[in-house]
Amino acid sequence: MPNQYTLKALDIGINTHQESVAYMREDCPVCRAEGFTSNSRVKISVGSRSVVASVNVVDSQVIPEGHVGLSKSAIQRLALDSVTDVMIGHADVVASLASVRKKVFGNSLDEADMQAIITDISDHLYSDIEIATFLSVCAGGRLNIDEIVYLTQAMVNAGKRLHWPGHDAVFDKHCIGGLPGNRTTPLVVSIVSAAGHLMPKTSSRAITSPAGTADTMESLTNVNLELADIRRVVNETGACLTWGGAVNLSPADDVLIRIERALDLDGEGQMIASVLSKKVAAGSTHTLIDIPVGPTAKVRSGSDAGRLASLFTQVGAACGLKVRCIITDGSQPVGRGIGPVEEARDLLAVLRCEDNAPVDLRDRALLLAGHVLDMAEHCGLEVAQQKAMELLISGEAYRQFCRIVESQGVFKSLPEAHYQHTENAVLGGTLRRIDNRKLARLAKLSGAPFSPGAGLRLYVKLGDEVNAGDTLFTLYSESEGERDYALEYYRENTDLFVFD
Amino acid sequence: MPNQYTLKALDIGINTHQESVAYMREDCPVCRAEGFTSNSRVKISVGSRSVVASVNVVDSQVIPEGHVGLSKSAIQRLALDSVTDVMIGHADVVASLASVRKKVFGNSLDEADMQAIITDISDHLYSDIEIATFLSVCAGGRLNIDEIVYLTQAMVNAGKRLHWPGHDAVFDKHCIGGLPGNRTTPLVVSIVSAAGHLMPKTSSRAITSPAGTADTMESLTNVNLELADIRRVVNETGACLTWGGAVNLSPADDVLIRIERALDLDGEGQMIASVLSKKVAAGSTHTLIDIPVGPTAKVRSGSDAGRLASLFTQVGAACGLKVRCIITDGSQPVGRGIGPVEEARDLLAVLRCEDNAPVDLRDRALLLAGHVLDMAEHCGLEVAQQKAMELLISGEAYRQFCRIVESQGVFKSLPEAHYQHTENAVLGGTLRRIDNRKLARLAKLSGAPFSPGAGLRLYVKLGDEVNAGDTLFTLYSESEGERDYALEYYRENTDLFVFD
Structure with a gap:
């Protein structure tokens, strides 16, 4: 049992994003006795909660004697709301780092390796540089298909998982992204659920784009729903359009995406696992993946798109998910609006069948909704698209959209920019x-x-x-x-x- | 030309080790306008100096309005000594990261790639996670011999380089490490330079061990010598025993070692480049590498040692350095003392030929000194070891050691622990x-x-x-x-x- 020391923990108001940091005085007896210097990994505990943090050494005037400063993320994970005594000691050895090292040395990871790594990452036991190592040695096509399957399943297992009792088929859609204004999701969800199919959709906020589906929907209603509320909305309407970040689906993914984005490392296997783990965790059985291809889209050639589609389909199948991929035109923005409110205007124009509604957004949504309906009803794409069109033109899709929006919160009116x-x-x-x-x-x-x-x-x-x-x-x-x-x-x- | 804003820079007393951090208010107009959040990379300039830093967002009470807090490393690199106006904007794209990505995707790096990466790393343009990516995709035997040579040369080129005019042969030694108490360097330097050969030795402080050669020598004399002083000592005595960190030899190595150590990633190619780049930069022409092998030493099998020896020799040759490797017993500590002062006691006992001098330390030093003398004089190992023994027994090595110590500073007496x-x-x-x-x-x-x-x-x-x-x-x-x-x-x- 390694030594433990007691210090008083202070919130010193620094947000390091997700990595937890402990700010310790250079003359702190704990640092001295334990040999802690900047970047040492320490474990901080209070009651049954603990976090692992990296040390930053500070001048004695920054932190009072006998205290340790904690970053926002550490304060939140320890659920501290005032100056509290915490125990501090060397962080335990993270056993799964041996599996990361195995991958560094070119060996494949098995199911147990991958699960151990992902569990430790979602428990915030890895430092940022350790996560960077894991991502780097998995990028560049270094994950084989088995490893991508293990990674996907491990990410699902590390978080919550939704179930929709009484429903054999649960639908979802995903777009690989890169096209400004491509806000088809609320249209597809409205059409498909208007046809009586379950489509509980949780979306992300913008990561690197001017708007994510959750941002656009937030300009129209409440999207911060917890699990119980999501269940209620889905029971009432057969669908939802909420922010996925409010529920704990695939939490490891949130950690990995932050470092991936900072490294600008588009690991293909990682991306497939990220997308599919969220679908499986959300209880989907059928998922449509839209892969736009264009010179300035995320996927730039038909052959890349084809390989990606094949991987998505195979990994999905191994995880019990029926995946259909479609390759679409990614040469230009979709619709006219770019940004949460402007994209919401386009959405409403299409749903209300207004004369000025952007035709490209409407046609794209009908194509995608047709594919989902075909997956649900096996009626052939032509019939399915016709049905989607009828649900839109009849106003049924718009009425369904209003039901979803009102079940989630108030239907807000859109503001004008200054x-x-x-x-x-x-x-x-x-x-x-x-x-x-x-x-x-x-x-x-x-x-x-x-x-x-x-x-x-x-x-x-x-x-x-x-x-x-x-x-x-x-x-x-x-x-x-x-x-x-x-x-x-x-x-x-x-x-x-x-x-x- | 991207936008630039002016803020007042404050030292807020936080030592993040080497990565520079800019602490910015969440309501700072610069963050708002530029979209900076935690982990964004920003460039901070004052006059002709600039640093690239990662942003940490802080509560408004931590930093006054119109200010930015800087970590110790940023303050030092900008040479700020009071609250000063600095310019702040988006960091430039680091072009060499494209080469890192090339390596992520399994392609070899050429000379220009490696030089660009190492130059940018030694200019502190990489974030810690970017360095982790570079190290990870180079570890696990992923550097071929050409890449190790390019890496070594790039590390030499990125720093200062010593020259010893008038000397055709300049000697050095290095031990791969892992054996407590193995403090042969001061003995070898004293013997070899007593024989009239140039041996300007700069050593490291302890990284993960209880003492480095620089720590042990510091208990006996001054080791913080700058270049001019090193030259003077070497001119006076033909040798030195100083701390390498005080001179700017292979600065990229200092950055890389910090992350390597935190990751516990023992990249073989990286280690060879690290060792040899410091030798070449110090102006050595001949280097002896001691590779102890034992179950709890750094190198654990004869075959690993053999492969390492072959790589050291080949890479050294490509960089113009004659390398001889010897494989030694690494099964137990050497000498009796472990820790700076206790190791210094052993040293002095051997040099003074005291009865209680540890025989294993003495024999090991004579073996190594013999090899260096053989490299210098081509007299055969037996003759060379005999000569080393005579220089020790006659007291000539001790007198030479005293000359070096006194040329560097005062010959201190060793303290007793409390x-x-x-x-x-x-x-x-x-x-x-x-x-x-x-x-x-x-x-x-x-x-x-x-x-x-x-x-x-x-x-x-x-x-x-x-x-x-x-x-x-x-x-x-x-x-x-x-x-x-x-x-x-x-x-x-x-x-x-x-x-x-």
């Missing part, structure tokens, strides 16, 4: 290329998704003949600074739109 | 095994190397017949707490000594 700027074309020509990534960045610089009303409304599509003076887009923002900064970015990136 | 505890054998038997790692840990828990007088004096060797009540070791410490904690560890680890 600042609007209309940008016109300087020269004319045929619009040949739109850089999805730069357009997304432009919308983010305007304040999206942090300011829900910020973003863009786009008036041009590929192939359009544009004349000098025609409006390209309207930029919405909540501060002059953000507006100016976004426009400066636009002026510097003259290849955002390419005409000839 | 607390001593004598530990006797409970049962008797033949001593069959000593766990080097646990013994090193015991010495560290007693306070070494932080308290130079702390450590152990060991009275038993493998094969000794020990009776109940015989003294096993004396433990030295500067506080009762450290003494008690070390002894508690000893009582719990009953396999530290194995008798039968």
Whole structure:
């Protein structure tokens, strides 16, 4: 039994994101006796709770004698709300790191290895650099299909799992992402559940994009539902459109995604496990995966898309999930709005069958809804798409959307942004290329998704003949600074739109 | 040109080890406008200096409005000594990360890739998780011999390089480590330089052991010499015994070692590059590498040692360095003392040819010195060892040691530790095994190397017949707490000594 010392824990107001940090005085007798220096791993316990934290050494004036400062994440995990005595000692050896080392040395991981690693990661026992090592040696195609299956199952096992008693088939959809404005999910959920199929959908907030489905839905209703509320909404309506982060599905994924994003490491196996683990944990039996392909989309070639589709289908099958993948056009944004509120406007226009509703968003949603209905009813894609169209045109899908929104909370009206700027074309020509990534960045610089009303409304599509003076887009923002900064970015990136 | 903002920089007394951290208010307009959150990478500039830092978001009471808090390393790199206006903006894209990604995807790195990566790492442009990725995908035998050569050369190029005009041959030695008390370096340097060969030796402080050569030498004289002083000492005496950390040889290595150690990733290629880059940078032409092999040493089998020796020799040759490797017994500690002062006592006893001088330390030093003399004089190992012995017995090596010590500073007398505890054998038997790692840990828990007088004096060797009540070791410490904690560890680890 290693030595344990008692110190008083203080919240010192530092948010290190998820890694827990313990700020300790350089002259602290605990550091001295235990040999703790910056980056040492320590275990901090109070009652039955404990966290493992990395040490940062601080000057004696920062922390009073006999105290230890804790980062926000440590304070939260220990559930401390005032200065409290905590026990502190060397962190236990994390046994699963031996499995990570095994993978470093080129050996495959078995089911037990993968489960041990993922359990320890979701228990926050890994430091950020240890997570980086795990991700790095699994990226670059280094996970074989068995390992991807083990990883997916381990991620499911590490979190909560929903069950939908009385339902043999539970539907879900997922888009690989990378297309601004591609907000089909609420449309597909409304149509499919209007047809009587269960579609309890939890979505993410934006990670690197100007809006996630949860951000867009939040501009219309409450999305922070806990499990009991999700069950109630699904029982009432056969569907939901909530934020997945409020429930504990695949918690390891949240940890891994943070480091993956910081490393900009798009590990294919990791991504498949991330997506499918959330579907399995949410109780899905059938999932449609939309893989947009385009020069500035996430997937850039048909052959990459085909390989990805094959992996998704095989891993899904091994985890008891029927997966259908479709490869779609990813050459330009979908709809006109980019940013939570502007995307919500597009959604409502399609659902209400308004004249100005963006046709591309509507057609894309009907295609996806048709595929899900075909998975549910085995009626053939043509019949299924026809049915989807009828549910939309009849207003049944919109009524269903209203039921879901009202079951989750109040149906909010959409706000107007404080600042609007209309940008016109300087020269004319045929619009040949739109850089999805730069357009997304432009919308983010305007304040999206942090300011829900910020973003863009786009008036041009590929192939359009544009004349000098025609409006390209309207930029919405909540501060002059953000507006100016976004426009400066636009002026510097003259290849955002390419005409000839 | 991305936006730049001005904030006032504060030293907030936090030492994050080497990664620079910028502590920014959650309501800071810069965070808001630029989308900075915890872990964002920002560039902070003042005049011609700049650092790249990771953001930690803090509560508004921690940092005054219009300010940014900086970690110690950022304060030092910007050379700030008071509250100063700094410019802050998005960090530039680090182009060499594309090469790291190339390696993630299983491709070999060429000379230009490796140089770009190492230059950026030594310029502190990588975050810790990015360094972890680089190390992870290079570990596990994933560096081929060309890559190890490129890595070694890149590490040399990224730092200062010493030259010794007028000397065709410059000697060095290195031990792979893992044996407590194995303090041969000062003996070898004294003997070889007494024979008239140049041996400017810079050593490290303890990383994970109870003492490094620099720690032991520091108990006898000044070791913090800058380049000009090292040159003076070497000109005066033909040798030196200083701390390498005070000069900027292979600075990337210092960054890499910190993360490697935290990950406990013993990348073979990385280790070879680390050792040889410091030799080349120090201007060596001939290096002897001592590879102790034993069940609790760093290298555990003869075949591992052989492969390592072959890699060392080949990489050395490609970098213009003549390397000779010898494989030695690594089954038990060397000498009697463990810890800076106790090891210094052994050294002096050997140099002064005292009756109680540890024979194993003396014989080991003569073997190594013989090999270096043979490399220098091509006289054959037998003649060379005889010569080493004569230089020791005649007192010439001791007089040379005194010259070096006095040229570096004052010849200090060794202190006595405040607390001593004598530990006797409970049962008797033949001593069959000593766990080097646990013994090193015991010495560290007693306070070494932080308290130079702390450590152990060991009275038993493998094969000794020990009776109940015989003294096993004396433990030295500067506080009762450290003494008690070390002894508690000893009582719990009953396999530290194995008798039968």
